[in-house]
Amino acid sequence: MGGRGTAVQGPRRLRRHAAAALALCGALALTACNGDGNGGDAGAAGTSPGASPASPSAAAPSSATPAGAAPTASAAAPSKKPAPTATTPAKPKPPAPGPACASKDAVSPNEIAVYRYTPEGGAYSLIVKHGHWGCPVTGGTTPFETVGEETYIPIAEDAKIGAHAPILSGSMNKPITTHELTSWLETHPNKGLVFHYSVNKAGVIDTLGQEEYTS
Known part of the structure; x- marks a missing residue:
């Protein structure tokens, strides 16, 4: 009798340990699932990890001349004009002679x-x-x-x-x-x-x- 009772108690302990392990496993699984759910919500509210912010270089229009296109007038290098040849300024013409004022002692002969x-x-x-x-x-x-x-x-x-x-x-x-x-x-x-x-x-x-x- 004593041997049988010991034998019966052995399997019961094993079942208890197995049930406890299963319960612990289920609790861990539930915790892990809740963690994944919170992370998913956070991922949905935030920016997707795969997405990247708009690049400034992509938003701004490119000023580079497309391949094969002729350069514009502003892009072309300015041509150097020859320096003007220095010339001597023309002398102003003398004023036309005005009427001569004779002295008070002058006398017209005719x-x-x-x-x-x-x-x-x-x-x-x-x-x-x-x-x-x-x-x-x-x-x-x-x-x-x-x-x-x-x-x-x-x-x-x-x-x-x-x-x-x-x-x-x-x-x-x-x-x-x-x-x-x-x-x-x-x-x-x-x-x-x-x-x-x-x-x-x-x-x-x-x-x-x-x-x-x-x-």
């Missing part, structure tokens, strides 16, 4: 300012002053600047005389007689109209022409 006339001595004589053209003044006029005292110059009765305004109308000289000139001077004394003149061998005025510019 121009006079006529003021009046006189019939003394049986011949007509013009009362005049010699002078010269001065420098232009404000307004663009050029005065005839007289020099010295009044003097007398006889004029021929048949002298060739040309006159315009204010003696005659218009700006172009027209012929008048000595009598027409003296008549105008009698009614318009001391106007100082400027005339160019010439004299004959006797020193008498034979040609008298009114100048365009008057004082």
Whole structure:
């Protein structure tokens, strides 16, 4: 009896140990399965291990020229232009000469300012002053600047005389007689109209022409 009881207890212990081992194995298997599940969720929520972040070089467009394509103007090396040949700068042209301003003592040899006339001595004589053209003044006029005292110059009765305004109308000289000139001077004394003149061998005025510019 005692031997049989010992024999019976032996298999029971073996079954118990086997059941305990199976229970332990099942607990370990359950733990392992739970671990795989958590890992799977973590893997699903995160980035896949096989995937890699986008490469900056892949996102940015390539600036390299494709094979076989002609280089663009910006990519081509700039050609060197020849340096300009140094030239001597041209000298500025001198300004055009302006009207010369004569000194106050200068006298024009063939121009006079006529003021009046006189019939003394049986011949007509013009009362005049010699002078010269001065420098232009404000307004663009050029005065005839007289020099010295009044003097007398006889004029021929048949002298060739040309006159315009204010003696005659218009700006172009027209012929008048000595009598027409003296008549105008009698009614318009001391106007100082400027005339160019010439004299004959006797020193008498034979040609008298009114100048365009008057004082």
